[in-house]
Amino acid sequence: MINVLFFAQVRELLGENALKVEASDSTKTAEDLRAQLAAKNDKWGKVLASDKLLVAVNQTISSWDTPVEDGDEVAFFPPVTGG
Amino acid sequence: MSAFLDRVLVQTQDFSVPDEYARIADDNSDGAVVTFIGKVRDFNDGSAVTDLTLEHYPGMTEAVLNQIAVEARERWPLNKVTIIHRVGTMALGEQIVFIGVTSAHRKAAFAACEFLIDFLKTKAPFWKLEAGDQGKNWVEAKDADEQAAKMWQK
Numbered sequence: 001m002i003n004v005l006f007f008a009q010v011r012e013l014l015g016e017n018a019l020k021v022e023a024s025d026s027t028k029t030a031e032d033l034r035a036q037l038a039a040k041n042d043k044w045g046k047v048l049a050s051d052k053l054l055v056a057v058n059q060t061i062s063s064w065d066t067p068v069e070d071g072d073e074v075a076f077f078p079p080v081t082g083g
Numbered sequence: 084m085s086a087f088l089d090r091v092l093v094q095t096q097d098f099s100v101p102d103e104y105a106r107i108a109d110d111n112s113d114g115a116v117v118t119f120i121g122k123v124r125d126f127n128d129g130s131a132v133t134d135l136t137l138e139h140y141p142g143m144t145e146a147v148l149n150q151i152a153v154e155a156r157e158r159w160p161l162n163k164v165t166i167i168h169r170v171g172t173m174a175l176g177e178q179i180v181f182i183g184v185t186s187a188h189r190k191a192a193f194a195a196c197e198f199l200i201d202f203l204k205t206k207a208p209f210w211k212l213e214a215g216d217q218g219k220n221w222v223e224a225k226d227a228d229e230q231a232a233k234m235w236q237k
Contacts, residue, residue: 008138008210009221052224056208059143075140075208079224082137082168082209083121083180083200 001070002033007077013047023070030055031064033074052079089164091148093139095171098181107163113185115192119200121180123173127222132215137170137179140208144168147207155184155199159191166199168209198235205232 001020011017027036034055038048056075057066068074090106092098100120108116123135152164165183173179182199186192203209211222 005140007140007208008212012221056140056143059140059146061206075143077140077208078210078221080205080208081211081222081224082139082207083204083228 002027002068003073004033004037005073005075007075009078010047010050010053010076014044023068028067029064030057030062030066030068030074033068034064034076037076048076050078053077054079088162089149089152090166091145091152092167093141093144093148094167094169097169097178098167100178100181103165103167103181103183107165107183107185110162110185112187113162114187115189116183116185117189117192117196118184119180119182119196120178121200123175123177123179125175127213127215130215130217130220132175132213134172134174134214135179136172136212136214137168138210138212139168139170143208148203151199151202151206154202155195158198159186159195161186161191161195164195164199166203168203168207170209201228201231201235204228 002023004021005018006014006016024036027033034048038045054077055062057068058073125132148166152166155161161184163185167181169179182196184192184195205228213220213222
């Protein structure tokens with residue numbers, strides 16, 4: 001299972017802050033995981049299609065071609081705005 | 084050595100600037116202490132703001148702040164580094180963030196303090212939700228902040 005987290009607008013728009021995902025056979029990268037989640041329904045498809053969406057794999061901001069596998073923590077969130 | 088001298092905190096409670104100053108300013112080999120405090124202001128993009136809520140990514144936030152402190156030390160001869168960032172809901176005028184840096188000389192301390200806040204704004208997983216007359220709005224990331232962080236890559 002992959003532990004998936006959502007933050008800020010992404011969390012609010014999806015109405016979810018975390019879920020566990022059984023990776024499909026074709027889920028090899030962060031982009032594949034995004035596509036798998038986006039296929040859930042129209043709302044998820046729209047929110048996760050944002051070109052500003054960022055991904056962190058195991059708590060490091062990562063590129064979309066970063067490999068993901070069972071046991072990983074993958075977070076999706078918008079650009080950060082602290083400080 | 085740097086881990087001992089770095090103080091990185093993510094917390095809901097307020098911080099005391101005099102206490103934090105005293106903590107970093109007690110070494111007589113330092114000639115410069117530079118601090119930055121970020122506050123909740125009453126406007127953003129022309130709209131009134133009544134309060135601010137900060138969300139973060141527990142675990143990753145602390146790791147990123149520590150990494151930013153390490154990067155600052157690689158660039159400048161620093162002695163003490165403090166980064167405190169609050170989360171949760173804050174009222175107008177409240178303190179959000181404290182950066183404190185000490186060094187033998189002012190140029191290193193000024194530059195490192197600015198580097199730290201520029202990097203924090205673009206790399207650390209914090210998100211601002213503003214409340215105002217028009218309801219609640221997530222603050223959009225600013226290109227200017229990204230440009231400021233990129234300037235340090237030259």
